[in-house]
Amino acid sequence: MTELWQALTLQAGYNASLVALGAGLLGLSAGAAGSFMVLRKRALVSDAMAHSTLPGVGIAFLIMVSFGGEGRNLAGLLIGSAVTATLGLYLVDWISRRTRLAEDAAIGAVLSVFFGFGVVLLTVIQTMSAGRQAGLESFLLGSTAGMLFSDAVTIAGGGAIALAVIWLLRRPMTLVAFDAGFAQASGVNVRQTDLAMMALVMGVTVIGLKFVGLILIVALLIIPAVTARFWTNRAEALLWIAAGVGGASGYIGAAVSASAPDLPTGPIIVLIAAAIFVFSMFFAPLRGVLYAVIRHQRFQERVHLRQGLLAMARSEPIHDKMTLRLLLRAGYIRADGVATKAGAAQAAKAARDERRWTTARQVHHDSAQTGRYDGLTPIESVFTPDEIALFDEHLAGAPRS
Amino acid sequence: MSAEFVQLSLTPILIGTLAAIACALPGNFLILRKQALIGDAISHVVLPGIVVAFLLTGTIAAVPMLIGAGAAAVVAVLLIEAIKRLGRIDPGAAMGVVFTALFAGGVLLLEQSDTSGVHLDVEHALMGSLESLIWLDATGWSSLTDPTALAHLPPELARIAVVAAAVIVLTWLFWRPLELTTFDEGFARTIGLPVTAIGFGLVVVAAVAAVAAFDAVGSIIVIAMFICPPAAARLMTDRLTVQVWWSVAFASLSAILGYILAGYGPLWIGLNDAVSAAGMVATVSGVILMLAALFGPRRSRVGEGKGGA
Incomplete structure (x- = not known):
């Protein structure tokens, strides 16, 4: 050593x-x-x-x-x-x-x-x-x-x-x-x-x-470049x-x-490069396997949470175990499945935003913005407060002329 | 002369020829599928496979070696697929990562472990030693009918003969599916052929051929046996059957001519010592390919003039 x-x-x-x-x-x-x-x-x-x-x-x-x-x-x-x-x-x-x-x-x-x-x-x-x-x-x-x-x-x-x-x-x-x-x-x-x-x-x-x-x-030419590919897109x-x-x-x-002794230079250099490669393949933040799994799981959780809130707003029963667990963890429902105060508020907000999006698609002219609807993006991050106020007026049935 | 020929040259020539044929047969399909470099990758990973098999069993018996090399080839193919998918990397680069890393591991294991008692060292693994596979007990052509002499044939001969026979039989048995999946994968899939399994089987057969040939020609020159005879044959004809026959002929010619040139060629030009037979076999196969590329009747792509574009 x-x-x-x-x-x-x-x-x-x-x-x-x-x-x-x-x-x-x-x-x-x-x-x-x-x-x-x-x-x-x-x-x-x-x-x-x-x-x-x-x-x-x-x-x-x-x-x-x-x-x-x-x-x-x-x-x-x-x-x-x-x-x-x-x-x-x-x-x-x-x-x-x-x-x-x-x-x-x-x-x-x-x-x-x-x-x-x-x-x-x-x-x-x-x-x-x-x-x-x-x-x-x-x-x-x-x-x-x-x-x-x-x-x-x-x-x-x-x-x-x-x-x-x-x-x-x-x-x-x-x-x-x-x-x-x-x-x-x-x-x-x-x-x-x-x-x-x-x-x-x-x-x-x-x-x-x-x-x-x-x-x-050839390993010293290829492996570093392939390794770097996991870390950047530039x-x-x-x-x-x-x-x-x-x-x-x-x-x-x-x-x-x-x-x-008995440690030939070429193979050792290549094996060290390969070790860095394997590490990068699993742990690189941009394209590494571990982060891809974590990203996928987070996405799944957001979708389930959103669906759960919408179901609560419509007073539909929720059966999906994962959704129930996520709602419970976020403090939106009690252990017996009844909505908490925060949960009811969030569910109402989710349902309202969904209606706002529907209106937005009808009245807003920029499809590049309304096209960003994917059920997950908060409406506040796409439209300005006065635009949202306009949607609310449409929803109330009395649009400004 | 003839006694000496039987003793020193007959078995290496036979082993070389059988090895060349065993590699050239799967090579035909690998080339047509644009997977020629899978042969390259396999021949590199045969080394770690053999070394690990040796470390586990302590012998260089045929069966563990074959299993070890076959397993290494399968592991390599799976790793290449995994890296290609996970990293969204092009196949060439994924292959380059896997086979160099595994080969480096094999060399390191070989250097670290005590293989002095057996015939396994880095140089032999890279270049092969065809000329050492001699038949000492032979006294002449009559030894071919002498059971005691036959019992002392180099074990590599029996091994490569069995593998070559198996490759020939498998090629014959699976001819139709191989042909179909190679030329029209979509059609093969619609008529219900297990396309992936056939592709995988081809790789395993190539790996087994590579390990059997490894004894004779080493891990790098095996690539020449996989690629050169089928590639030259591809420039001779448009028909697969004819191409396979050409490739067998080219493979045999390379092996026989290569061995003779290596053993006797230096004597003709006044040098005393023979040169590497495996290297010469590869060189001859390269010369054949070069001639086919220059004069082969089907050398250019369809739609281009005979002289190429």
């Missing part, structure tokens, strides 16, 4: 701190970039892209070794991965536009074939003398163990650049992600913005390879909430992973 606390408070050594900060920065930019993909309903395209990085890593390694280089240069490997990821993305697009196959089949095919070819290259590399210690497998599930200072700087720098690009392009990207047709009409170049979005996701994927690994990086807020969730998952995940 103390190790975890130390890692979380950046006291577990210089390298661990750097890794945690880098992962946090990566999570921030992944969460923000991913929310564009999720809003654009192209979440899983990024999965195809992520898996397509593997052959690039292998090819880059082979090229660097054949030129007598070290082969493990992180920047070189990441450039290679970006090249094949672009190719994979292009093929997904090409297959779904030029053949009768749907985009989902294209995604699955590209993802698995590129990964398979990457595995072939990995086995080639493993049999080379230079490849025995290459550790390219760490790109599959991410690993921060033995990360060099220069690697961490590369990743942190990439994350910072991605964040800056998101900040600069947030307006056109939000517009396109939210409503491409509207964006086009207001003069945004949709094609270019889409490309920029893809480039951004590509950048995040590539710099995320080392931390989260290519199999799970696109811009979604972006920053997603960035926050991603950043927290990355930072905490890297710290937890550093605190004990």
